[in-house]
Amino acid sequence: LQLVQLSVRLHPYGEGRRLMLSRDVTQLEQAEAMRRDFVANVSHEIRTPLTVLAGFVETLQTLPLADDERSRYLGLMAQQARRMQLLVQDLLTLSRLEGSAPPGTGQWTSVGALLQRCEQEARALSAQITPPAAAPQRLVFPPPAQLQACGEIAGNPEELHSALSNLIANAVRYTPAGGLITVDWQCQDDGGARFCVRDSGPGIAPEHLPRLAERFYRIDRSRSRDSGGTGLGLAIAKHSLQRHGAQLHIASVLGQGSAFSAHFPAQRVRAAGVSAQPQPH
Numbered sequence: 001l002q003l004v005q006l007s008v009r010l011h012p013y014g015e016g017r018r019l020m021l022s023r024d025v026t027q028l029e030q031a032e033a034m035r036r037d038f039v040a041n042v043s044h045e046i047r048t049p050l051t052v053l054a055g056f057v058e059t060l061q062t063l064p065l066a067d068d069e070r071s072r073y074l075g076l077m078a079q080q081a082r083r084m085q086l087l088v089q090d091l092l093t094l095s096r097l098e099g100s101a102p103p104g105t106g107q108w109t110s111v112g113a114l115l116q117r118c119e120q121e122a123r124a125l126s127a128q129i130t131p132p133a134a135a136p137q138r139l140v141f142p143p144p145a146q147l148q149a150c151g152e153i154a155g156n157p158e159e160l161h162s163a164l165s166n167l168i169a170n171a172v173r174y175t176p177a178g179g180l181i182t183v184d185w186q187c188q189d190d191g192g193a194r195f196c197v198r199d200s201g202p203g204i205a206p207e208h209l210p211r212l213a214e215r216f217y218r219i220d221r222s223r224s225r226d227s228g229g230t231g232l233g234l235a236i237a238k239h240s241l242q243r244h245g246a247q248l249h250i251a252s253v254l255g256q257g258s259a260f261s262a263h264f265p266a267q268r269v270r271a272a273g274v275s276a277q278p279q280p281h
């Protein structure tokens with residue numbers, strides 16, 4: 001609570017009066033602290049790969065290297081550059097989400113097409129991160145017939161895609177080789193629909209759950225980096241979902257796995273075969 005003292009002279013010859021005003025600055029201070037943390041985190045996330053890149057450039061400039069060593073260093077440099085690209089991309093996505101009005105219900109996207117795109121990406125990611133000798137992950141998506149019956153969802157297709165694909169990518173990245181990832185989309189009795197991705201990964205201890213979707217909140221920083229994360233995936237997913245009337249729910253049992261789900265309200269869900277209704281402007 002901030003107290004502001006004002007001295008007010010009510011009459012030119014009269015006594016000065018004191019007026020005490022109070023205002024709650026807790027929220028302002030919290031917002032300012034969060035902004036400071038965010039800037040510090042972004043700077044740190046950019047500085048680390050930049051330092052590695054600069055180090056390799058210097059090595060390449062100064063040391064006579066064999067061709068295979070040179071190409072190994074170039075590969076590592078490309079990895080760091082890619083990491084920075086992903087970070088900048090996620091930062092831009094977040095700032096777009098914050099700086100624009102939530103999408104209306106004028107544009108409808110096929111749930112089948114959306115999940116098919118997510119499936120292709122998830123399978124490619126899984127193949128890319130699974131070591132050659134390890135057992136492949138099992139990825140289970142709704143079969144095509146069920147996808148066709150899933151209907152459509154209203155909103156911004158790219159935002160919806162980034163929400164679902166971030167949650168699915170996390171399930172793939174944090175689940176060990178041979179693990180199971182199941183993606184589901186169910187129409188609900190209330191006319192809405194529920195998306196859910198479950199994994200048989202490490203699970204998340206209850207104390208982390210409330211803060212998990214904060215920007216740059218990670219349980220294990222080095223593991224997150226190794227798995228190619230920017231630390232912004234859940235923040236983007238939560239924000240995109242909220243803009244579509246859906247809350248992100250996280251349920252997890254340590255050592256057994258996690259489930260990330262969201263319920264879309266009836267006004268954003270259209271069953272398959274329902275023709276387009278004119279939308280009010």
Ligand code: ADP
Pocket residue numbers: 170171174199201202203204212213216217218219220224225228229230231232233234235258
């Ligand atoms: P990151 O890029 O670090 O993955 P996210 O915002 O996507 O950032 O996730 C935040 C943190 O939540 C991760 O660092 C990880 O610790 C945890 N997490 C997210 N998804 C899962 C999951 N499916 N299983 C276990 N932990 C997860």
